[in-house]
């Protein structure tokens with residue numbers, strides 16, 4: 714299991730660092746979207762421990778000064794860092810199941826709750842409310858025991874909120890079958906289909922437009938239809 718701490722690989726550890734970071738309610742879905750299913754061409758965004766730390770920092774789930782300490786510890790304890798990465802992927806797999814099927818399957822929810830409680834149960838620490846540079850506020854979790862064990866806390870707390878608040882009914886998979894990203898549909902009518910209108914939504918609109926144009930171009934006029942069809946075939 715590679716445990717990299719190089720700076721050069723951090724920059725491409727995620728698609729676009731969000732600014733500001735996503736709301737706590739969306740954090741777990743963004744985490745699910747780091748997997749290989751959502752990035753078929755580029756593979757898993759959490760490819761090593763350093764990528765995990767970079768992602769958590771970029772998405773507001775880990776403070777920068779704590780991230781420095783975590784990285785230094787990873788150099789000293791590479792096996793523990795590698796095990797933490799494996800565990801993060803395990804949590805992510807459970808949360809993908811929850812995002813995709815939690816709304817229709819009580820068993821899937823139960824499995825996710827077991828996984829969430831496993832993470833919560835082994836992590837001792839202090840919760841704090843802190844003011845950010847931009848004037849906003851954020852909740853933080855400072856582990857008092859194993860620092861690595863606490864890394865997944867913000868992720869599983871975000872998923873816990875979705876269960877507590879009954880938000881699963883608004884969690885969707887992107888309608889583009891190649892995409893596999895999950896998202897929270899906060900639209901008024903609850904009919905949002907794509908993870909992002911700028912990418913998948915636009916692709917779908919363009920494809921519909923092309924299909925309509927092709928249908929119009931190949932539809933023969935009412936009269937002389939047989940003659941046109943013969944010519945097309947020929």
Ligand SMILES: [Zn+2]
Nearest residue numbers: 887892908913
């Ligand atoms: Zn999509």
